Amino acid sequence: MTVDDLKRMFNVVEDQELAPIFGRKKGAVSAWRKSGVPAAIEVKARDILATRQVLTDKTTPAPPVTGTRQKQQRFIEASLPILEDDQVEMIFDQVRGMMAR
DSSP, X not given: OOHHHHHHHTTOSSGGGHHHHTTOOHHHHHHHHHHOOOXXXXXXXXXXXXXXXXXXXXXXXXXXXXXXXXXXXXXXXXXXXXXXXXXXXXXXXXXXXXXHO
C-alpha cells in the first residue's frame, strides 16, 4: 500500500491530511512516501474503513443493544455527523475500552 492508496481510500487531496487520521505528524506521512507505509498503518486504515462501513451500512441490522451500551451507541450515532474522522476514531477507542471492562 502506498500513500497515494491511502489518499484515495480516505478521499483526501494532500498528504498532510492523512496525518491526523492516523494520529501522526505530517512528517511521518512524508517518511511513508519514501520508505513505504508501515503494516500497522495499513491494518489501522482497513479497520477505520471497516468501522465506517458498519456505521453507514443500513442494509444489515445491528444486533439489539440495551442498557448502557444502547446509550453509548445512541450518543455516538447522534454525534457522528458533526465529528471529524480522528474524533470518531478516538470515541470508538474509548467505547471499546469501556466495553472490554
